Amino acid sequence: MGRYPDRHSVSIPALWAVQKLYGWCTPEGIRQAAAVMRVTPAYLESVASFYDLLHTEPVGSHKVAVCTNISCWMRGGDELLDAFRAAAEGREDLFVTGFECLGACDIAPMASIDERYFGPLEPGEARTAVDQLLAGEDVLAEKALAKRPLAGDAAAANGGDDA
């Protein structure tokens, strides 16, 4: 908080911290953060409710967000979301949601699984991903965005043909 010129600036980082500790922005956690920041809990609640990534209701400890925006939709984002929802059936510690553009249209259709990006995914891979995630294993290692080369380099490596 001391790093910011104004202590109010810390509200989003504070809510992130609450969510990290409790799994979601609990009233108790918000009260604690508000006390430290010297603002009212209602103020922090109003901030929390504005942002899609801050949950004001309990959610599962693992989170999957499937992009259903334009580029992913064209490539089967809706089907991928359905597959994740089906795979998550009966597994309460898993929170699956559709999401607006996650900024990874190059790997469409894609999903953010516990804050990391994976794609392009087939609906059939949803169950594998969920099983790996809940078993605490590495998820779909070969589909991780972090490991992808630049598009132009991948094309050169594949002789320009990697549709």
Add this chain to the structure above:
Amino acid sequence: MPETRVLLEHAEDPALRTLAGYKRHGGYATLEKAYRQMEAEEILKELEDSGLRGRGGAGFSMGKKASFLPRGEIDKYLCCNADESEPGAFKDRELMQRNPHQLIEGIAIAAIAADAGHAFIFIRGEYDLQADILDAAVAEAYEAGYLGENILGSHRDVELIVHRGAGAYICGEETALLDALEGKRGNPRLKPPFPAVQGLYGGPTLINNVETLSNVPRIVAHGAEWFKGFGTEQSPGTKVVSVSGGVRRPGNYEVELGIPTRELIYGLAGGPLEGREVKAFYPGGSSSPVLTPEEGMDLPYSFEAIAEAGSMLGSGSIIVADDSVSIPHMALRTARFYHHESCGKCTPCREGTNWTVKMLERVVRGEATPMDLDIISSVQDNIMGNCLCVLGDSMAMPVSAMVRKFRDEFEQVIAEAGPELDSARIAAVQGPAETLGAAT
């Protein structure tokens, strides 16, 4: 035509992420020169002369924007807008993930020009991996003395904080970003006053996109003339273009501005998938009016040429719709996004996005009449130019372009489902005849 990699030069080297790797490729030499030998005016002049245009969407001259900041003893701020959330755009993600130090160096140099002591990178919360990478890079830069107090003995301080957002497209709007950074809900402010005069914490603030700031080190190192050697007269430089949708090789490609659009879509991105044809494309993210291949494929990919064709280069993100895509459905997806992301502060946007979604849902369900298309268009006309920020316009522009250019398809969708639904609807309305009679 191959790529022209300037910002993405050496990006294939994973070590570029580290300070040592970045320095091996010549990194931070410009920062050292700037802090040891250069005055704010020199840097500002170089940036202005280079003609570098903002890469976030508006395309405004970066140097000019920086020159708007008042001088003198007053706390000034620099914000890097890394809240890339526009559907179709994913270039900043690539730049931050592969070359975080280039951005940090750009921020530190731009901070001299803006005379800003506090700098922030406001990064969207979804980009967790990239924020982690930036955090690590910023820590390294502090360690090396490129950030912090009295940088390289220059008596200049720059505190840089990586600030994570929490999921709201609107925070990419510069004044909403400021509100979010001040710890509020991300609502846009009325302009003027512009952030250059009154921005973060009420102080003069320079806000620039990731790609814009990433250009700064090389412009200061090689000079404005070198930079103008790339691109066109009005759109100098290179641009990282995100190409996605119905193409064989979606991805980020760095090219000189002004290359033929066809080269991007067919050459670098490999053209449409097997057996498909391009039906339309967004030339600059989901808020740009769509172009048909006849209108846009042979245009030079530059700010001026795309604007002349009635659209915009925006953030430089091409989304290709092939002939399997239903335009009314694509219009609905687009509108739904803006409806979801509207902050609700001003009426034309909040209500306009809501009604546009409702009407487009009627269209795709086959419950609309051709007259509804005129109403959709008129709603868009009433949104444009009437909102606090450009979010409303960002929906109105592509939706009205789609209705205008693909009206036949909209009418066909309506007609195909029309007759049965019409009778069903009449039956539903007339259903309980007594009630209807009683009401009148």
